[in-house]
Amino acid sequence: xxxxxxxxxxxxxxxxxxxxxxxxxxxxxxxxxxxxxxxxxxxxxxxxxxxxxxxxxxxxxxxxxxxxxxxxxxxxxxxxxxxxxxxxxxxxxxxxxxxxxxxxxxxxxxxxxxxxxxxxxxxxxxxxxxxxxxxxxxxxxxxxxxxxxxxxxxxx
Amino acid sequence: xxxxxxxxxxxxxxxxxxxxxxxxxxxxxxxxxxxxxxxxxxxxxxxxxxxxxxxxxxxxxxxxxxxxxxxxxxxxxxxxxxxxxxxxxxxxxxxxxxxxxxxxxxxxxxxxxxxxxxxxxxxxxxxxxxxxxxxxxxxxxxxxxxxxxxxxxxxxxxxxxx
Numbered sequence: 001x002x003x004x005x006x007x008x009x010x011x012x013x014x015x016x017x018x019x020x021x022x023x024x025x026x027x028x029x030x031x032x033x034x035x036x037x038x039x040x041x042x043x044x045x046x047x048x049x050x051x052x053x054x055x056x057x058x059x060x061x062x063x064x065x066x067x068x069x070x071x072x073x074x075x076x077x078x079x080x081x082x083x084x085x086x087x088x089x090x091x092x093x094x095x096x097x098x099x100x101x102x103x104x105x106x107x108x109x110x111x112x113x114x115x116x117x118x119x120x121x122x123x124x125x126x127x128x129x130x131x132x133x134x135x136x137x138x139x140x141x142x143x144x145x146x147x148x149x150x151x152x153x154x155x156x
Numbered sequence: 157x158x159x160x161x162x163x164x165x166x167x168x169x170x171x172x173x174x175x176x177x178x179x180x181x182x183x184x185x186x187x188x189x190x191x192x193x194x195x196x197x198x199x200x201x202x203x204x205x206x207x208x209x210x211x212x213x214x215x216x217x218x219x220x221x222x223x224x225x226x227x228x229x230x231x232x233x234x235x236x237x238x239x240x241x242x243x244x245x246x247x248x249x250x251x252x253x254x255x256x257x258x259x260x261x262x263x264x265x266x267x268x269x270x271x272x273x274x275x276x277x278x279x280x281x282x283x284x285x286x287x288x289x290x291x292x293x294x295x296x297x298x299x300x301x302x303x304x305x306x307x308x309x310x311x312x313x314x315x316x317x318x
């Protein structure tokens with residue numbers, strides 16, 4: 001039950017009404033290691049039998065269905081494979097100022113990670129641009145430990 | 157490497173603005189004054205409390221405003237034994253369908269003032285109103301229903317209103 005407050009004497013009543021589900025989920029051994037890596041300021045992928053490195057890691061090779069092998073550390077730098085500009089961020093999104101959603105292919109990885117690029121303006125965004133991860137100072141083992149990616153000079 | 161992460165918090169939050177609508181606005185304004193208002197269907201003559209706008213059976217707008225009493229009859233009920241987050245009542249407690257005198261459909265509310273295992277179909281109850289100064293524009297303007305002391309209503313008196 002919720003409380004109504006009048007907007008004006010003759011108008012209909014309205015009230016904020018928030019539905020909230022306080023879910024927790026278990027992440028499994030593979031993502032569990034990936035998140036522990038983020039907490040340590042490192043980005044881990046997983047190697048398939050064919051030698052591809054999946055970042056973020058998956059529990060099975062999406063092409064063959066085979067179990068994956070060892071976790072592999074990749075670079076915290078990479079390039080933007082594709083992107084879309086978010087000009088009006090919504091509550092709860094990674095950044096409060098305009099940013100780019102981006103698929104970032106890190107150096108050493110064969111797949112791309114969906115994250116955000118803090119570029120300031122869409123004019124600074126380009127497919128193939130170089131970016132570097134910015135980590136939070138206080139990390140807890142969640143994807144939010146990675147604040148965003150930032151543009152860096154070509155070749156960096 | 158530090159310990160593997162076992163789980164993450166992934167809350168889902170949906171923030172709405174609820175609009176009461178014309179009939180429910182009247183209902184909520186009246187309930188703050190200690191009055192219960194319903195609306196009568198012009199076709200089947202049933203009185204809905206709280207009002208619903210249209211009659212769900214006939215599909216026509218409910219026009220006439222009808223005041224009903226704050227006494228009624230427990231038609232059906234359940235005993236809540238399961239704790240959940242945010243619960244304010246002490247277990248076990250009773251949530252009942254209360255057919256207000258003058259209404260044709262029961263409304264759900266708490267029943268207090270007797271042990272849970274003493275609540276029964278046909279129990280006559282009266283609204284326990286929150287103090288007027290603290291009365292919210294919501295069903296919580298009535299804290300709960302409690303026994304009125306009248307003899308139980310006969311099954312025939314509410315069998316058409318279950």
